[in-house]
Amino acid sequence: MESTKTQNKRPNVLIILADDLGFSDVGCFGGEIQTPNIDQLAQEGLRLTDFHTASACSPTRAMLLSGTDNHVAGLGSMAERMNEEIQKNPGYEGYLNDRVVSLQECLQDSGYETLMSGKWHLGQTPDRVPGARGFDRSFTLLNGCHNHYGWEPAYEDRSKIPGIAAVLRRLYYQDDKPVSPEELPEGFYSTDSFTDILLEYLRNHDERQEERPFFAYLPFSAPHWPLQAPLEVIDKYRGIYDDGPEALRQRRLVKLKEMGLVPENAVPAPVISKDEDGNDTKTWDEMTPSEQAVSARNMEAYAGMVDRIDWNVGRVIEHLKSTNQLDNTVVMFFSDNGAEGAQFEAWPITAGGDMDAYVAQYHNNSIENIGAYDSYVWYGSRWASASTAPGLLYKMFTSEGGIRVPFVLRYPGLVKSPGSIDHSFSTVMDIMPTLLDLCKAQHPGRTYRGHEIEPMAGKTWLPYLNKETPEIHSVDHVTGWELFGRRAIRQGSWKALFIPSPFGPEKWQLFNILEDPGETTDLCSEQPEKLTEMTRLYEDYCKTNGVISQSGASRAQWSKDI
Numbered sequence: 001m002e003s004t005k006t007q008n009k010r011p012n013v014l015i016i017l018a019d020d021l022g023f024s025d026v027g028c029f030g031g032e033i034q035t036p037n038i039d040q041l042a043q044e045g046l047r048l049t050d051f052h053t054a055s056a057c058s059p060t061r062a063m064l065l066s067g068t069d070n071h072v073a074g075l076g077s078m079a080e081r082m083n084e085e086i087q088k089n090p091g092y093e094g095y096l097n098d099r100v101v102s103l104q105e106c107l108q109d110s111g112y113e114t115l116m117s118g119k120w121h122l123g124q125t126p127d128r129v130p131g132a133r134g135f136d137r138s139f140t141l142l143n144g145c146h147n148h149y150g151w152e153p154a155y156e157d158r159s160k161i162p163g164i165a166a167v168l169r170r171l172y173y174q175d176d177k178p179v180s181p182e183e184l185p186e187g188f189y190s191t192d193s194f195t196d197i198l199l200e201y202l203r204n205h206d207e208r209q210e211e212r213p214f215f216a217y218l219p220f221s222a223p224h225w226p227l228q229a230p231l232e233v234i235d236k237y238r239g240i241y242d243d244g245p246e247a248l249r250q251r252r253l254v255k256l257k258e259m260g261l262v263p264e265n266a267v268p269a270p271v272i273s274k275d276e277d278g279n280d281t282k283t284w285d286e287m288t289p290s291e292q293a294v295s296a297r298n299m300e301a302y303a304g305m306v307d308r309i310d311w312n313v314g315r316v317i318e319h320l321k322s323t324n325q326l327d328n329t330v331v332m333f334f335s336d337n338g339a340e341g342a343q344f345e346a347w348p349i350t351a352g353g354d355m356d357a358y359v360a361q362y363h364n365n366s367i368e369n370i371g372a373y374d375s376y377v378w379y380g381s382r383w384a385s386a387s388t389a390p391g392l393l394y395k396m397f398t399s400e401g402g403i404r405v406p407f408v409l410r411y412p413g414l415v416k417s418p419g420s421i422d423h424s425f426s427t428v429m430d431i432m433p434t435l436l437d438l439c440k441a442q443h444p445g446r447t448y449r450g451h452e453i454e455p456m457a458g459k460t461w462l463p464y465l466n467k468e469t470p471e472i473h474s475v476d477h478v479t480g481w482e483l484f485g486r487r488a489i490r491q492g493s494w495k496a497l498f499i500p501s502p503f504g505p506e507k508w509q510l511f512n513i514l515e516d517p518g519e520t521t522d523l524c525s526e527q528p529e530k531l532t533e534m535t536r537l538y539e540d541y542c543k544t545n546g547v548i549s550q551s552g553a554s555r556a557q558w559s560k561d562i
């Protein structure tokens with residue numbers, strides 16, 4: 001009886017994850033995009049301004065669901081970018097490996113119903129899908145990067161462009177079965193449909209008068225390219241971006257400072273915008289009026305996608321409210337990494353040609369069609385630099401633009417001053433220990449189902465949020481990052497950063513990240529000893545986590561058939 005009583009008190013959990021959303025896109029983080037529902041969560045909850053993920057999608061998801069470093073959990077690099085040689089290294093399997101127990105396995109074992117709808121990206125074989133890793137119910141996109149309307153003509157035409165079909169193939173799965181594209185829900189649009197299915201799972205949970213609390217995981221595949229959203233939503237943003245990405249970046253910076261999310265005297269990072277050959281892309285002023293119009297429309301499509309995420313967040317929150325469950329649900333909203341700044345135009349992403357060729361063959365990118373099911377656009381590094389302001393660079397880089405993301409927590413049981421902003425350093429690895437703590441669930445220790453497992457590296461936020469400790473991580477706590485040869489190490493206010501050419505100086509730099517979140521003033525000559533100490537910590541980090549040395553990701557690696 002005792003145990004049932006305790007169980008009833010345990011909170012539900014809802015994690016909402018955006019895909020490639022930048023630091024300053026949503027309203028409560030200084031953005032002009034209309035996100036009233038996420039803003040409401042922030043107003044009733046807590047925002048973290050120094051919250052970090054990995055610089056790319058699947059590594060972050062591995063950290064979130066294992067509580068430890070991606071090089072331990074199996075995503076030492078992205079599966080799409082590894083060859084068989086690299087995949088032989090422990091931690092580079094390309095899926096969530098058996099050296100870790102997952103968050104959902106721990107919650108499931110401790111009596112939670114575990115539900116997921118959205119993007120997985122942590123394994124594609126039947127023994128690696130969500131249902132095999134602890135989700136009772138799941139509807140997922142197993143990989144990433146799909147057409148948000150489920151419309152992908154190249155799949156029916158593999159002979160012409162075999163490469164694209166392999167790299168971007170759609171792989172949907174429900175519970176223990178693949179879902180063919182024809183079986184997708186009527187009128188499929190990723191953000192709407194993932195939400196519909198999660199709501200169905202939640203209603204089933206309520207109808208059964210389920211004793212178990214739920215863990216619901218809603219990882220959207222938006223606003224990842226191709227940028228697509230209902231055209232009437234995109235149209236809400238018509239004209240807003242006509243003065244270009246640099247003007248937007250400046251507006252957002254003013255707002256971020258006004259809101260107290262970024263220090264008043266912070267110097268923003270310079271904008272770095274290069275194509276894959278290392279040449280600078282055109283600035284706004286160098287573009288023709290018609291190039292500007294297309295570029296602004298791409299940003300409108302991006303805004304439309306974020307707007308639609310928010311609308312769907314509202315649907316889930318409304319459901320929890322109307323069933324009187326909201327206050328007993330730990331709600332987290334964040335992004336998996338910074339905004340996507342790649343210039344895909346010349347990427348040899350297909351075996352038969354570059355991205356432009358693929359787009360031209362199958363899609364209609366006329367300006368009035370941008371955002372529609374048969375369009376195929378991305379917005380490039382200048383808009384991404386507005387999304388990640390004041391951070392340096394964007395997704396795929398270990399600079400702040402790639403790894404610092406917006407984070408919102410709503411849970412009245414824990415957040416004592418609604419609407420507050422907290423500047424503590426924290427990472428996505430902290431979420432699992434925090435939730436296990438809140439849900440009174442156990443990490444099994446060193447073995448799980450007969451195999452050895454690694455401990456969590458993150459730290460629970462409970463003592464800090466309950467005001468029992470002055471910080472989440474002590475000042476000497478060390479966190480490292482590595483992906484595609486891009487590296488970083490952080491300890492307290494110090495960060496050392498290594499970005500290879502042509503996007504960085506290809507040498508270690510040293511920053512006081514609290515004073516200089518834009519990573520603008522390299523302190524390596526003033527503080528050579530500190531830099532040496534930091535790079536030594538980086539070497540330790542690599543040893544502890546089994547990081548193998550990789551050079552920058554070459555373009556050719558994308559052609560690999562996954």
Ligand SMILES: *[C@@H]1O[C@H](CO)[C@@H](O)[C@H](O)[C@H]1NC(C)=O
Pocket residue numbers: 364366368369
């Ligand atoms: C592209 O889309 C626009 C707007 O929907 C339409 O007017 C135009 O005819 C389309 N072009 C082609 C080649 O289908």
